[in-house]
Amino acid sequence: MNLLSYNNFWNAIIGLPTTKKMLEVSLKRCSSCNKTILEIALNDYVGKSEKCNSCRSFYSKIIRFWIEFLRLSLSIKREKVERLLEDPYAKRAIITIVKSFLHFGIRKPISIYAPFLVVWDFTHKCNLNCQHCYSNSGKALEEELNTKEAIEVVNQLADFGVTALAFSGGEPLIRSDFFEVAQHAVKRGLYVSVATNGTLLTKENVRKLKKARINYVEISIDGASAQSHDSFRGVSGAFDNAIKGLRNCVQEDLCACIATTATKKNLKEIPAIIDLAEQIGAERFTYFNFVPTGRGKELYDQDISPEEREELMSYLLKRISNGCNVTILTTAPQLARLAIQCQGEGKEMAMSMAHMQTIKVSKKAVSLADFIGGCGAGRLYCSLSPIGDVHPCVFLPINVGNIKEKKFQEIWLNSKFFTSLRDRSKLKGPCSVCDFRDICGGCRARANAYHGDSFASDPGCILTKKKVMYNS
Helix, strand or coil: CCHHHCHHHHHHHHHCHHHHHHHHHHCCECCCCCCEHHHHHHHHHCCCCCCCCCCCCHHHHHHHHHHHHHHHHCCCCHHHHHHHHCCHHHHHHHHHHHHHHHHHCCCCCCCCCCCCEEEEECCCECCCCCCCCCCCCECCCCCCCCHHHHHHHHHHHHHHCCCEEEEECCCHHHCCCHHHHHHHHHHCCCEEEEEECCCCCCHHHHHHHHHCCCCEEEEECCCCCHHHHHHHHCCCCHHHHHHHHHHHHHHCCCEEEEEEECCCCCHHHHHHHHHHHHHHCCCEEEEECCCCCHHHHHHHHHCCCHHHHHHHHHHHHHHHHCCCCCEEEECCCHHHHHHHHCCCCCCEEEEECCCCEEEEEEHHHHHHHHHHCCCCECCCEEEECCCCEEECECCECCCCCECCCCCHHHHHHHCHHHHHHCCHHHCCCHHHHCCCCCCCCCCHHHHHHHHCCCCCCCCCCHHHHHHHHHHC
16 A cells, blocks of 8 residues: 555645644744754754754654654665755754645645745856857846845745755856855755856866855756867867866865756767766766756757657666666656656666656655655746746746745746646646656647647657557
C-alpha cells in the first residue's frame, strides 16, 4: 500500500484543528534562540542537540516521529535523510513545504508557498551574441533595477522564504554591483548560484565568487569544440575562455556545471560534452531543452524531434545508472516519466527531482514523482527580468506583475496565471489526458512558444506525437 497516493486522506488529516495547530506551532520561533520548533526537531533528528531547552517540546518529538515514519514508508536509508537534513537550504525548503500544506493543502503536483528557486536575469547586457538567447540580450536596459532596488529584491525573497536565487542574464558578471548584491543574498541565507557564459570567469573573479561564498556556478557550453561552441555564441574565442573559466572554478573548489542547450547542431556532441565535464572535474552537467523564444524564434528548425529527445533522455538515464562522475540534470520534464517507464529490476531507480537534479531513490519513493510534478513554472520556481517583471520562468516571458509595484509575495501567491499553472486540470490536448500528467506536465514554455498557449500540449514529447497521430 502506498500511503502517499491517498492525498484526500492526508488533506482531511491536515484539516483537523489539532493537526493544523501542530503545524502552526512548529513554525513559531522560540523567543530565546529564534529558531522554529521544526528546525529544532530536524536538528535533533541528525543528532545536533540544542543548548536552548525552552523550544525542545512535545511537538518536536512528534515531528521526529513523522520523519521516521515517512522514511520507513518510502524505504529511504537514514543516512540519506540525515545528509539532507544537515543541509541548511534543505531545512529552509522543508519549512516552506510545511507552510505550503497549511496554505494550499496537499496537491498533486505540490504547490509551494514560496518558490524554491527564483532565476533573476540580473542584466540584459551581454558580451556575446548567442543564436538561441532566450532574452535577446545585448545592451543594458535603461529601466534595469539599480543597486538599492536589487538589495530590496533580495530582502523580499529572503523574508518570504525563497530557498535559492540564481543570477542569470545577459551576463550577470558584467554588472559592477554583482558581487555586492550576490554577497548580500548569501548573508540573507539564500542558496546563491550564477549562470554565466564563462568568458569573465578570470582567476580574480572566481576568487571573488569563492570569497562571497557563491554556492554554484553554471557555465554554458554548447559544443565539444571551439568550432561548434563559437558558432552558437557568435564570438570567436568564447569556447577557450569558457573552458578556462570552468577550470578556474574547479581549481577553487567551486561547484561547477556545464550547461548545454540541445539542438540538431550539437545533439551528437552531448556525450563528448559530458566527457569534457568529467575530465575537467565539473560536478554537474545540465541538458537544457531548447525553447524558441527571444532570438531562438529564428531557430525553430534547429529544435530536436520528439524521437531525438527521447533517445537523448534514454542515453542520460543509462549514463546515470552506469555511474557517471557528474550529476546529470535537465529541464526536460519528460525525464521523470521516462525514468519510471524504464525502471529495471533493481531496488533503486533514477528519478528527476522537479525536472532538475536526478537522484537514485528506492522504488517505494517513486510515488514522490506525482508530487514533484515535472514542469514547475509558476509552481516551484519563477523568474525576474532585469526591470523587475515576474515571469513563470525565463523561457516563458509572460508578465504577471512588477516587483516595483507589488510585493513579490503578493505576486507569487495571488497571480491568476500562476494559480492556473498550478492546476493540471487546465491543460489541453494530449497533455490533459496523459497518464503522466501529474508526473511531467509537459514544458509550459515550449507549449507557449509553439502554440501561443501555455496550457497546450508540449510538442516535443513522443507521447504527444503518438496521440496526435492516433487521433488524426
